[in-house]
Amino acid sequence: xxxxxxxxxxxxxxxxxxxxxxxxxxxxxxxxxxxxxxxxxxxxxxxxxxxxxxxxxxxxxxxxxxxxxxxxxxxxxxxxxxxxxxxxxxxxxxxxxxxxxxxxxxxxxxxxxxxxxxxxxxxxxxxxxxxxxxxxxxxxxxxxxxxxxxxxxxxxxxxxxxxxxxxxxxxxxxxxxxxxxxxxxxxxxxxxxxxxxxxxxxxxxxxxxxxxxxxxxxxxxxxxxxxxxxxxxxxxxxxxxxxxxxxxxxxxxxxxxxxxxxxxxxxxxxxxxxxxxxxxxxxxxxxxxxxxxxxxxxxxxxxxxxxxxxxxxxxxxxxxxxxxxxxxxxxxxxxxxxxxxxxxxxxxxxxxxxxxxxxxxxxxxxxxxxxxxxxxxxxxxxxxxxxxxxxxxxxxxxxxxxxxxxxxxxxxxxxxxxxxxxxxxx
Amino acid sequence: xxxxxxxxxxxxxxxxxxxxxxxxxxxxxxxxxxxxxxxxxxxxxxxxxxxxxxxxxxxxxxxxxxxxxxxxxxxxxxxxxxxxxxxxxxxxxxxxxxxxxxxxxxxxxxxxxxxxxxxxxxxxxxxxxxxxxxxxxxxxxxxxxxxxxxxxxxxxxxxxxxxxxxxxxxxxxxxxxxxxxxxxxxxxxxxxxxxxxxxxxxxxxxxxxxxxxxxxxxxxxxxxxxxxxxxxxxxxxxxxxxxxxxxxxxxxxxxxxxxxxxxxxxxxxxxxxxxxxxxxxxxxxxxxxxxxxxxxxxxxxxxxxxxxxxxxxxxxxxxxxxxxxxxxxxxxxxxxxxxxxxxxxxxxxxxxxxxxxxxxxxxxxxxxxxxxx
Numbered sequence: 001x002x003x004x005x006x007x008x009x010x011x012x013x014x015x016x017x018x019x020x021x022x023x024x025x026x027x028x029x030x031x032x033x034x035x036x037x038x039x040x041x042x043x044x045x046x047x048x049x050x051x052x053x054x055x056x057x058x059x060x061x062x063x064x065x066x067x068x069x070x071x072x073x074x075x076x077x078x079x080x081x082x083x084x085x086x087x088x089x090x091x092x093x094x095x096x097x098x099x100x101x102x103x104x105x106x107x108x109x110x111x112x113x114x115x116x117x118x119x120x121x122x123x124x125x126x127x128x129x130x131x132x133x134x135x136x137x138x139x140x141x142x143x144x145x146x147x148x149x150x151x152x153x154x155x156x157x158x159x160x161x162x163x164x165x166x167x168x169x170x171x172x173x174x175x176x177x178x179x180x181x182x183x184x185x186x187x188x189x190x191x192x193x194x195x196x197x198x199x200x201x202x203x204x205x206x207x208x209x210x211x212x213x214x215x216x217x218x219x220x221x222x223x224x225x226x227x228x229x230x231x232x233x234x235x236x237x238x239x240x241x242x243x244x245x246x247x248x249x250x251x252x253x254x255x256x257x258x259x260x261x262x263x264x265x266x267x268x269x270x271x272x273x274x275x276x277x278x279x280x281x282x283x284x285x286x287x288x289x290x291x292x293x294x295x296x297x298x299x300x301x302x303x304x305x306x307x308x309x310x311x312x313x314x315x316x317x318x319x320x321x322x323x324x325x326x327x328x329x330x331x332x333x334x335x336x337x338x339x340x341x342x343x344x345x346x347x348x349x350x351x352x353x354x355x356x357x358x359x360x361x362x363x364x365x366x367x368x369x370x371x372x373x374x375x376x377x378x379x380x381x382x383x384x385x386x387x388x389x390x391x392x393x394x395x396x397x398x399x400x401x402x403x404x405x406x407x408x409x410x411x412x413x414x415x416x417x418x419x420x421x422x423x424x425x426x
Numbered sequence: 427x428x429x430x431x432x433x434x435x436x437x438x439x440x441x442x443x444x445x446x447x448x449x450x451x452x453x454x455x456x457x458x459x460x461x462x463x464x465x466x467x468x469x470x471x472x473x474x475x476x477x478x479x480x481x482x483x484x485x486x487x488x489x490x491x492x493x494x495x496x497x498x499x500x501x502x503x504x505x506x507x508x509x510x511x512x513x514x515x516x517x518x519x520x521x522x523x524x525x526x527x528x529x530x531x532x533x534x535x536x537x538x539x540x541x542x543x544x545x546x547x548x549x550x551x552x553x554x555x556x557x558x559x560x561x562x563x564x565x566x567x568x569x570x571x572x573x574x575x576x577x578x579x580x581x582x583x584x585x586x587x588x589x590x591x592x593x594x595x596x597x598x599x600x601x602x603x604x605x606x607x608x609x610x611x612x613x614x615x616x617x618x619x620x621x622x623x624x625x626x627x628x629x630x631x632x633x634x635x636x637x638x639x640x641x642x643x644x645x646x647x648x649x650x651x652x653x654x655x656x657x658x659x660x661x662x663x664x665x666x667x668x669x670x671x672x673x674x675x676x677x678x679x680x681x682x683x684x685x686x687x688x689x690x691x692x693x694x695x696x697x698x699x700x701x702x703x704x705x706x707x708x709x710x711x712x713x714x715x716x717x718x719x720x721x722x723x724x725x726x727x728x729x730x731x732x733x734x735x736x737x738x739x740x741x742x743x744x745x746x747x748x749x750x751x752x753x754x755x756x757x758x759x760x761x762x763x764x765x766x767x768x769x770x771x772x773x774x775x776x777x778x779x780x781x782x783x784x785x786x787x788x789x790x791x792x793x794x795x796x797x798x799x
Contacts, residue, residue, distance in 0.1 A: 111529070123532060130525060137521075229658070233615060241573035243617045243797065244543045249571050263555075265524070337520060341544060342614075343485055346519025378525065385480075385515045385529035 053360065053420075056411045060404035061372070063414065065105070068397035072104045072389055073097040104389045111382025112375035122263055127378060129266040133336060135374025137162070137328040137348050139273040142355030142366045143280045144199070144324030149361040150284060151317040152297035157202055157217025158325045159349025160224035161195040165326025167228055168194030170247060170333040170340040173254035174239055183253040188272070188330050195326015196319045198224060203318025207311035213318070221349065229342050238340075247340035256335040269331035273370070276324060281363040283320075293317055325349065354402045373398060478511040479504060479737045480535035482526045484542035486660055487516045491715075492686030492708055493618075493729055497541045497564050500733025507734070508741050523548040531556050537740045539564060539584075539733060543616065553581040560745050562736055564729060565618045567749065567799060579747055584732050585799035586752035588618075588707075589625030590786050591725045591759040592682075593793045594779050595705050596629020598723060598761070599680040600642040601775040602703075609645035609678035610705075611655040611669050611692075613685030617797035622684040622707055622725060623647040623654065624795035632782070645678050652796060657688045666691030674699050680722060682707065693717035703767070712765040724762035732758060751799055755787045 073079045079100055082093040110117065112131050118124040141158050148155035169191030178186060198220055205211040231237045232245035240248040256267040284290040295303040296313045304310050332344055355373055359365030380394035404411050412419060481501050483494040498514065505512050513535060515526040523540070527548040530538040536559065540549040543566035550568050553561040560580050567575045567583040599608045610626050612619040627649045630642050646669075647654035657665040666688035673681055674695065681696060682705035683689035689706065696702035697720050704717065706724040711717065732750055739745055752758020761779070764771050785791040 115532075118532070134521075134525075226658075229614075242569065244566075245614065245616060246544075248573075332521060336524065339547070341520050343520040343544070346521050348519075381515065381522070381525040381529050385513050385526065386533055388514065391516055391518065 053408070055417070056408045057358065057360075057405060059411050059415055060401045063404055063411070064397045064401035067400045068393050069101045069105070071393050071396055072101050075390060075393070076100045100387075104383050104387045104393075107383040107386045107389075108376075108379035108394075110379070111386075112379030115382075126264060127382070129260065129264050130378040131371065131375040132270050133265050133267070133374070134377040135370045136269045136273045136331050136335070138351055138355050138373050138377075139367050139370030140276055140328035140331060141325045141348050141352030142359060142370050143276055143363060144195075144321035144328075145352045145356035146359060146361040146363065146366045147280060147284070147293070147324065148317060148321045149356055150297050151293040151313065152300065153206075153314065153317055153321075154214045155199070155202070155217055155318065155321050156214050156353070157199065157220050157322070157349070158328075158352045159345055159347070160217065160221040161198045161322040161325035162329040162332075162345040162348050162352075163224040163228050164194035164198040164322075165191040165329030166194075166333045166340060166344045167231065167329075168326070169330035170250060170344075171237065173250035173334055174248045174339075176254075177251070178253060180253040183251065184256065184334070187250075187254040187334055188327070191326045191330025191334075192323045193326070195329065196323040199322020199325065200315065200319040202322075203315035206318070207314040213314075225342075228340070228344070232340065232342060245342055249338045250334055254334060255338070256331065265336055267331075267335040269335040272327060272331060273367075276327065277363050277367045280324070284363065289316070325352070328352070351398075354398060357402050358405055360405075474508050474510045474741055476511070477508075477741050478513065478533070478535045479537050479539070479740075480513040480515075480530040480533075481539045481541065481733075482523065482530065482545060482548075483514075483516045484523075484544045485517055485519065486542075486686065487518075488514070490660065490686055491690070492660065493565055493727075494541050496709060496727070496729035497539065497733050500730035501539070501737065503730060503734045504737040504741075508738060510737070510741060520544060524551070527552045531559060534559075536560060537562060537737060537745075539736070542566065543618065549581065550578070553578050556580075560740055562733075564733065577747060577749075580745075582736060582745070582747050583749040583799075584729070584736060584752075585749060586618075586727050586729075586732075586759050587621070587793075587798055588725060588727055588752075588759050589621045589628070589793045589795040589798060590754045591727075591761050592622045592625030593629040593632070593786070593791075594754075594761045594783055595682065595723060595725045596626035596631075596644075597633045597782060598629075598771070598775065598779050599626070599682070599705055600630040600633035601778075602722060602767075602771065603642055603680050605677045605679045606640060607643045607645060607677045608680045608682075609655075609670075609673035609676075610682040610684065611646045611657060611666075611673075612683075613657055613660040613688055615656050619684045620647075620652065621795050621797040622682070624649050624797065625725075625793055626682055626705075628793060628795075636778075645673055645676055649795075657683075657685050657691075660686040660688060663688055663691030663694075667695040670695035670702075671699075674702055679703070680705060682725070690715065690717075693720065696720055706762075710762040712762065719766050721765070722767050723764050726760045726762050728752060728758050728760070749799070753787075754783055 079097050082096045086093050111127050113128050115124050115127050141162055145155055145158055169187045172190040173187040176183060176186065202213050202216045202220060205216050206213045232247065238247040256269045258264065259266045259268065284294065292308045292313050295306065295308055296310055300310050328348060329345060333340060337344060351373065355369045356366055359369035376394050376398060380391050383389050384391045479501060481497060486492060486494045488494055488498045501512055504510060513530060513533060515529065517523055517526055523545055527538060527540065531552050538552065539562040541564045546563060546566050546568060549561050549563050557580055562582045562584055564584045567585060568578050568581055570576050608630060610623050612623060627644050627647055630644050634641055655669055657669055666683055666685055670681055670692040679702050681692055681702060683692035684707050693704050693715060696704050697717055703720045703722045706721050708727050710724045710726060711721045732752060736750065754760065782791065786793060
């Protein structure tokens, strides 16, 4: 009984949308000449919007923020107190929860975009530039991961590649003495080389021996982590008199130059991120090499039959992905941190995976996803400092977003959206 | 597709009431309390709500059972006693330090404390850029680009000469060891860790000097070479367990882990062995851990008190940038009571330890370490 009564209800919304667009908007591609085919393809503007992947992304972000709101309310002590006498005075609970959640998200916004409560104009506009600063390494490392995904490689080694990039860029930055400009170029190239080396090892092992790149890159992450810990104990490497595991400061000649005057931290690293995005777009979408990458990603067997050397592509993709992650490491040590420490890479290599996933492994998508997560990061600092909201909630919001992105049918199910035309659940 | 939708709908229909019943049940059980009377929230202690003290952690976070937690406890004490406003920020990566400190500055914190040497750069920069605000750095001094110690007018280092208390622990451990072998290991080889190990080794050496016939060995740290055993981080407890098992198999029966929560792994290995005891560090392990019955004593580092005092001084307008150095003399470092081992420590050994403590305070004995602040 319940089956028959429930089915029309849930099915109806999809049917109505389908019917509305076929009869209403018409269909430019078939031009009405083949009415019989309309039913199968069901194209149409409305359907495109409803099944479009970007709508799924937006809804995922909305659901992520909603989940974060629940957690912010649940973890807040005063909200917990009002729950204790919920039935005596329920309004208290709703008012307090609303107040706590809006306050946290307003602080998030003020820390990420624009702070209208700041004491000076500079302070007010600084948050947006801070978001860009936080986004820079995420975009660079995310591009590296995205490149791997497009070529069918699960590069989990972003972390190790970032560390190697930072090690080489930083070391060249304080060890060499070169004129300004040249020094910066050498240090940045060092970062690229370090990352490419670490990615290349995994690529070569996969190409030569068929070793699983997931396992190899994870292991290389550990090796990189212990390598930097070891190096920072060596006096010849750190070049500093400090007994703490940290290096000397990078020379001013090798620092990524600031784009804005002093209180701002925005530096040339962001320009590198923009350039890298364009370059990766060109590589993937316009170049022969990128075509080979994508061909191998779609179907390695077919690519091999078509005369593409899968081994060569595997190596090149991993080396390039490593180079991009290495640039992320270089942007950290030469741009904002100025010195090498054991935690220089933070969790960049893993955050980059979520950025690439949210960006659907497209260069522009990865760029935008990097901006969003950079904004979350910068806003998270303010949210934590001003409202005492645990910063882990930002991580949960990000994770929920990526979780939903990775499972589009889940979002479609939640919002009763139709599946994309011509495709099974993506 | 229709079939799928149908079964989905069915599932939902069955799930929804079940979830509703569960949720209602939970609410009914937990939500029947009385609503409080409306009253202005009055905090105990004085009222200095226009003063704001802020603190930024390193990656360990506020629940690291080590210096971050102690420093936070100090802030909490100050908030309770002085009625001041406060803000806290946890860092999860090195790149977080700058923005976290900056956020404290921009919300006008009167004093901002950074915990750990990694915060030196961020606190140092902020102190130079904001000469009207006060800053503090726990467990490290301010340094210039060439790692020379520098003094800032508005920055106070809070540091500890833990070697003094560890010296007493080393002497005590050597006297209490039945196998003639004791051991120590650290989390990461940094001065604030190795200073414990230096003091411990020197204490054992002092015991050997006083009792020429028996030679107690120390595993895990060579003070001359400044090299020894480290678990590699302050998180991986199983690494601490593995190291401790190795020490036990080499006959060590008293072990001092200087590795924050990693020490819990050491305590669990010692507890499993049954004949091994632990010298804890930082906060009194008899109270802060569940391994009180095997904890001989604790090399205490009173970070909480030092943090609270620093804030209290600033509230009163008596901020001074002079470094606070915790010693046996001012009680900043100390040896905790023996608790369960009270009856087992021979009286003459305890008397000797107290005598050494007096000698260190009076300056007759100077405990030296390359890491002495």
